[in-house]
Amino acid sequence: MDLKKLQNEMDPKSMMGLVEAFPAQMHEAYELGESFCAKLAGGKLSRIVLCGMGGSAIGGDMVRSYLGSRLAAPLHVVRSYEVPGYLLEDALCIISSYSGNTGETLSAYESIKGKAASVVAITSGGKLGEICLRDGIPICRIPGGMPPRAAIAYSFFPTVHILWKLGLAEVSEEEFSRAREHLGRDCAEFSPVNPDNRAAEIARALHGYFPFIYSGGMLCEAVARRWCTQINENGKSLAHYASFTELNHNEIVGWETPEDLLGKIVIVSLEDREDHELSKRQRDIFLGIIEPLAAGLFRIETKGEDRLTRILSTMVLGDFVSIYLAYFNGLDPTPVEKIDYLKQRLQQ
CATH class of the missing domain: 3.40.50.10490 (Glucose-6-phosphate isomerase like protein; domain 1)
Incomplete structure (x- = not known):
């Protein structure tokens, strides 16, 4: 699939360009914060x-x-x-x-x-x-x-x-420098010039399905929420997120009905090496029970030497996924028409 062609057709305001520019935004935002805090x-x-x-x-x-x-x-x-x-x-x-x-x-x-x-x-x-x-x-x-x-x-x-x-x-300032370098490589890897990149692969699997984003309750909890909201706003698709181990006290039981809906769910499990060992065990047991019921499962292990790199690289992967999902849905990722309409109504 020609991702550059889809970008040219579906993304006139270049949401993809904004995500690809994240490392440069990191640098500017870091300096703005440093200057302000003086x-x-x-x-x-x-x-x-x-x-x-x-x-x-x-x-x-x-x-x-x-x-x-x-x-x-x-x-x-x-x-x-x-x-x-x-x-x-x-x-x-x-x-x-x-x-x-x-x-x-x-x-x-x-x-x-x-x-x-x-x-x-x-x-x-x-x-x-x-x-x-x-x-x-x-x-x-x-x-x-x-x-x-x-x-x-x-x-x-x-x-x-x-x-x-x-x-x-x-x-740590050194942590920031390492993260920016790593994110530069990630953004190049997930670019539309690489048709078989990981972000596009995940988006293809989510296309036409209901993404459930799961995470441990530590580093990736906020990232799971970010994946969900980016899929909502960029991908124009419903999504759900939850965290281990809370979901094993309630949501796990919901994986029974309706069966036709369960077969339309693709699970994305965001996993970090610092997740609690007992949380990891609960996660693995849960996924073993649920995977046969779902349409698919992606297990994504965070990458990077330190926490800043791992949290931001996993977030950026989700940002790219959401934009590719918009392309595969035949939609421009930028407009949020329902939000705009709601705000207009509130002003009346």
Whole structure:
């Protein structure tokens, strides 16, 4: 199959190009975060609250999964119009909205004013930029003009830098350099110029089927959510995600009916070497039970020397898969017409 031809036909706004540019976005986002954080001062902070939706919120999920035990305080991602008061004492609040116009995030910002110990914003501008400028809130300004889901580098790396600068996380510059080099190779490998690449292979298997994305509850938990939402928005397809071992306390029983639906499910299992050994055993038993019922199974082991490389390379693989799925569905991956319509209705 000629993937370049499909790209030319199906992708006039070049969502593929944005994903291929991720290593360059990493570099720019890293430097933006570093520059912004030079102005920040620390304080007594006992928790981190990131307010955001969609592509902005998933950046917070990814940071939490990546840093894991390197976090010096719990990180809560709030996808809501309001932040619960119990989260705000001694809290650093990061208000993240790519466009700056996300209704839930603007409302959440109003709910935390005067209550959080420290507040910073990550945005390309919009109403959030105006309000934070008025209120004297530090703003990490990121480049605009992209679909928010394609700008995850700009929500991820500034957040990492903020936590690092304020003494809330341990981060390695060498880890970043290794990750960027690895991601450069991945993006070249998954490019449409390589017709038999792994991302296209997985997308072909998912075409016409219902993807179930499973992960261990550690490094890949946020990645599984990202795969799911990218398949939704880019691939214009339904998808489901869940994590071990919670799903073995409920979802496993659901693999009985309806039988015609089970035969339309393709499982993607995201697996990392740091997953808990008992979680790995539960996963292997589960997949042994379920694989005969499903239409297919892909077991994807994370690649890379360190956590940053492994989490980002697995995420980027899913981004490529979602775009190829759009091509195979005969659809442009960029438009999100139902989201646009919903926002229009909300403004009426």
